[in-house]
Amino acid sequence: RRAAARATADLAYEEAAAHLDRALGALDLADQPDGSLRCDLLLAQGEAWFYANDPRYRPSLFAAADVARALGDVARLASAATRLSYRTIGRRGMEIDITPEMDLLDEVLMRLPQEDSGVRARALIAQAVNEARPGADQERRHALADEALAMARRVGDPDVLRHVLAENWVNWFDTSRESWLDEALAEQDELVELATGHDDSLLCQALLLRSLAHLTRGDRGAADTDLAAADLLVERLREPSMTWWSMFGHTAV
Secondary structure, three states: OHHHHHHHHOOOHHHHHHHHHHHHHHHHOOOOOOHHHHHHHHHHHHHHHHHOOOOOHHHHHHHHHHHHHHHOOHHHHHHHHHHHOOOOOOOOOOOOOOHHHHHHHHHHHHHOOOOOOHHHHHHHHHHHHHOOOOOOOHHHHHHHHHHHHHHHHHHOOHHHHHHHHHHHHHHOOOOOOOOHHHHHHHHHHHHHHHHOOOOHHHHHHHHHHHHHHHHHHOOHHHHHHHHHHHHHHHHHHOOHHHHHHHHHHHHHO
16 A cells, blocks of 8 residues: 555556455455445555546446445545546546446535535535536536535635535536636636645646636736646646646647
8 A cells, every 4th residue: 555655646547456466365365354444445546547648547436435335425425426427527438328427426425514624525526527418407416516516615715625626627618608718717816725745736727727818818828828837738738638638739820
């Protein structure tokens, strides 16, 4: 597990997933395997496969959800559910049937307390992401995203707000609201500030999205500045989805 953590820190996601697979195999040999540890290893493995852009992240995370459900651990169940539907642009094809993801999030939202919490805000925005597909419920998407963002602001945890803002593109991506461009720029400005010094992957995403918003507005200079800053992060992070977004941005410019 420590080797996997070191590999993840070095951005060697495939190596981290392999270390975690060995840890899971070793756990199977124990007389009384620790269910909580198994769940945590599966969550970490799903995370590693996710950042490697490997589709094996889904079976790992669904397996983690099964273990969490058996343990009666709603927090770990929510972790698996939100991870399955978080930052999926460039990672989850439109051809994939996401009914299992949506059903799992509905289960989580039903089991979580109704009061404000970071866990609930994350689950709400994750379900909004699932509604951002052709033929999905647009009104429900907006309602879920609005509730998630309002809750994240009330909770007051910067990490939760970063998480929700990173996915709130679902509220304006289809340009269905006249103010979508202003909303997009304002939210990416806020996310850039919140992510700087805390989460380079989210910072990269925010810069790439903001560059496209600037370009849409006709501000080529601002778009080029954001794209150049994002490129430095793309080169260092080596996340396939961010590389794809960078290529898309350069094509658009």
